[in-house]
Amino acid sequence: MAAFGLWGLAPRLPAAESGASKSPARPLADRLAAYADGLRYDDLDAATLERVKSHFIDTIGCGIAAFDERPVRICRDVALVAAAGSATVIGTSRRTTPDLATFANGAAFRYYDLNDSYVGGLAGHPSDHIAACLAVAESERSSAAELITAIVLAYEINCRLIDAFDITSRGWDAPVFSLPAVALAAGKLMKLPPAQLAQAVSLAINDHIPMAQTRVQALSDWKGLADAEAGRNAVFAALLARAGLTGPAPIFEGNSGFFKQISGPADVDVGAFGRRGVPFRIHQCGIKAYPAVVYAQTAVVAGVEVARKLGPLDRIAAIEIATTRRGYQRAGSEPEKWTPDTRETADHSLPYITARAMFDGDITNDSYLPAKLREPRIV
Secondary structure: OHHHHHHHHOOOOOOOOOOOOOOOOOOHHHHHHHHHHHOOHHHOOHHHHHHHHHHHHHHHHHHHHOOOOHHHHHHHHHHOOOOOOOEEOOOOOOEEOHHHHHHHHHHHHHOOOOOOEEEOOOEEOHHHHHHHHHHHHHHHOOOHHHHHHHHHHHHHHHHHHHHHOOOHHHOEOHHHHHHHHHHHHHHHHOOOOHHHHHHHHHHHHHOOOOEHHHHOOOOOHHHHOHHHHHHHHHHHHHHHHHOOOOOOOOOOOOOOOHHHHHHOOOOOOHHHOOEOOEOOHHHHOEOOOOOOOHHHHHHHHHHHHHHHHHOOHHHOOOOOOOOOHHHHHHHOOOHHHOOOOOHHHHOOOHHHHHHHHHHHOOOOHHHHOHHHHOOOOOO
């Protein structure tokens, strides 16, 4: 009777259709893992290799320049609490664990907001992933070819997922896509098989989804650290997967997975990702000319040129700036962007950056000094 009662409450399933049923698509995590596993150094053409070198050098330069900045020092001090490790904290002779080295070095690479960018459905900074690739490659004693392949892989996964999903309308932040990108790149350097690569993706994503509050209203130190934290979590996820830990699955398609909770449904064609004969997304990433949000790069040039042509700026009553919808949302729609009181807010303020470029003829790291932010002619 009890069994009958339970049967009576069970959901009625539709009868199976006659004929062969359509096989469900492989879970996205599995398809991403298969892509990562199959990518080889030999798949990279000469132009891609040169592109990696350019972005690598640019990123290391950004990190060295920011070495003494307060948030970077804090992250480095925390990372070096570990007694010993296998990954170098750049600018020191000391090593820590690969996940903490990822965090400390990633903080330095990103601090000035001068490292590269990719603009798809939203903007991202895939060179942030170089911190993880470098730390894991050193720990695993990887070859230069393996490091380069991992960097290309991280860029490809990040940029392709940026293209596929709209997460900002739901209040999530771009480092969401760094989680699978770094988990796969780190896992590849660890020589994980596809099954463990997929587990690394699941472990990285499930508990570490970042909120877009990082980039709205008044911006804090965390603006430049969120992607470093995503990298740290993803490297740790790969380490856990290597040790045999399993993660929630299917992480994208599950009843409470990524599609349901974060992004909405999406069709990700992994077969169209970069490979031999198909261009990699790293070629569509730009290296910044100025330490400012990507949406303000052209505003700097325009502001300098307008000021040069006009002469004395006290003749100006108002300035009209045209930008994209995303540029307005991220860099001009909030009152905090019109009166920035932190460096992080100012370098994401289209009004401030334009005005400062007009007065100073350039935008540099010194453009965001506290005294500059308080100048009456700017405020």
